[in-house]
Amino acid sequence: MKSGRLPIAGICIGLVMGFFFIATEGRGGGAWAAEPVRSEPVISETNMHEGAGSELIQAAAVHEENIDGHDGAHFNLGETLPLWSVIPFACMLLSIAFMPLLAPEFWHHHFGKVSAFWAAVMAIPFLAIYQGIALYEILHILLADYVPFIVLLWSLYTVSGGILLRGTLRGTPLVNTTLLIIGAILASWMGTTGAAMLLIRPFLRANDYRKSRTFMVVFFIFLVANIGGSLTPLGDPPLFLGFLHGVSFFWTFNILPHMLFVGVILLVVYFIMDLIFYRKEAADGPPDDGTKEPLGLDGVHNFLFLIGIVGAVLASGIVDWGEIHTFGVHRAVQDWARDAFLVLMGILSLVTTSFKIRDDNDFTWFPIVEVAYLFVGIFITMVPCLLILKAGPKGELAFLINSVTEPVHYFFVTGLLSGFLDNAPTYLTFFNTALGSFYPGMAEQAAVDLLMTENAIFLKAISTGAVFFGAFSYIGNAPNFMVRSIAEEAGTPMPSFFGYMFKYSLIFLIPTFVVMSLIFF
Amino acid sequence: MNNKNKRSLVFRKMMFVTQFEELGFGALQSLLVLRGAGLEHVILLNVIERDRVAMHRGLGYDKDEERRLKEQANIRFIDWAESLFETGMEVGDYIVVGNVVSDTLEAVVAEDADLIVIGQRKRKMIEFFYSGDDIIELLRRSHRPVLIYKELESNSCTDTCLADNPFCRTLLAVDWSPACLLAVEYLKTMKTVVQDVSVIHVASPKELKGTSSLDIQKLRKEKRGRLEEICEALEAEGIHCRSHLYVGEPVTEILRAAKEFNASMIVMGSSGTSVWRERWIGSTPRTIVEKSPYPALIIPHAKEDTDQAE
Incomplete structure (x- = not known):
């Protein structure tokens, strides 16, 4: 199939799926079209009298009534959606996981079309059957999740790409470990991508005289x-x-003990390894070509923009400026203001930062464009999955909710899936699994508040699982493959996809995680 | 003007930046006409954009692809170089992975090239939105003249002058900025190549608004006088020159004049505006480069090269 026809093929498959939904109506079995008949009069009536815009607002109102209602008398979309409505989401994630490995060239050139394909496969029948409610759900996830998500990533990527660490460092075990500690501290404030991009080149330069460098980049x-x-x-x-779904900004500091535990173990292991290799290689010593450049940060004013980003995100979680309707979707004014x-901040960074700094950083828009294309597909396809999970035991994913019951389950299931699939949608999936498990049918913010307090251990397990296991493979988290690419370009041999997991993740990460889970979960 | 600056006004060394699809050997051959104006050395530059080989989700850095693309470019450059050697030219080449603009500027400084030649690639709207246009950025950041090469459509090349020599019938658009006046100096050094120059100035309708007919005549005379001065300077070098005064929107009028005079190339000074003003508001050279079917030679303000890559 020609790649350019993928979206069309998606539309066709979507239409076929839609036809199938309609055809299965009335046979029971939880087909999409079976339940919404009850809600149709509301939508049809508004359609006739008030037009499409009002229809969406009406659908939103119906939706919110459904979500907020607890008496079970109202139609709940998540309770009626069939299990196979999550297939496009699963295929989307599997495409991201495996197509770059199985068809790297195709993926590199056509990932946007693949994303559009799966989005179309989900969205077309969903819209055809549920009309206003479906449109509301899609718009809601795009406006409330996708837009702020991509805006944050873009701004962090843009601002951190304007900071350049220059200078000559000598890669001794102490210096390397210090750089890793600094990077780990910075990562929480400028994003893992930002911190990795800031430090990876100086880290590689500092160690380019060393023979064994691969393990350094892996750590x-x-x-x-x-x-x-x-x-x-x-x-x-x-x-x-x-955070977008109501977890407070500082709640994540609850993960500090877990982070310190894992971080310290890995740093100690790293230091010992580096020391052993350093002593073996010490006879060679670093070449002294007399071109020592003093350490210095260029584009340091970008830290002001980073502070601005931190402040804006923090403020948006504190202030309440009311809500506004955007295409029928309620969104807080402070959220729009934050975005x-x-x-x-990103534009100011672009305007005020010398091109030379970005050039020297080998700054390219490709990674963020890739994320933007992929995540629009991820967010659209995950709508049914999230709705079913929110329905709790009444949804078709009840088996998942019933089987994942302990914090340690959440940690490892979230983690292992995060390791191979992207960790952001995996987090959201199990976050909703927890909400559906403990507080089915409850309004999201109320449920999240309770999850943060009375069931905090579950949220810690999900959060640590998603974040920590992102390191499990090259595809667990976006910066992983970027660091790999930069290291390989600089001449550091890196292990293959499976080599990384078998030689490093399974040896160093998994035992550490097991010990951590025994202690904390 | 000191000797150093005078030397730099001759296109002795040309940096030919090619991605092959948009700028081929035919273009290079047609530019060899500059040998008559002192061209001695051609540097071939192929920048493999980093996105083509780096940051692959599944592969990391694709060294095999880098090797393949470099080899491919090398084979072409060897072929081109052999032809150039036969004509007595010196040839050098760079094949690098990186960013077109910054690597071009680095190579220009390293080689002390006098002229950058680059072709125009079509970019998708979304691509343009997030990363802009390489040529516009190159124009803004380069302190050396940049020739944006475009193949003239076949019906424009009915006479041999246009077919063989892209400089033969030049339209010089002037606004009397320092860069424009520098363009005149460059044309003087190309007297053996440039046969015919049409110097035009586009007056803004605002300049004439609310002015009496007497004042308009006075303004016209003054501008014509200044155009004539340029023409006289060029005529003194043996270049046939005519001056024309237009009124209206600069880009429209420049393109209209280029068509009327069957021009082979548009020469003008750079705008000197900031990159953000350039991107969001635009400038006459930028719009000419984007919209014009004619090759365009943009002469920048004379500056030192030390901050070229800034």
């Missing part, structure tokens, strides 16, 4: 590109999704 991925980002919603995308401010 860099573990600590700076993943585990270090677990303390704030800015650190790692899953935590920001949690606008983050865009402003």
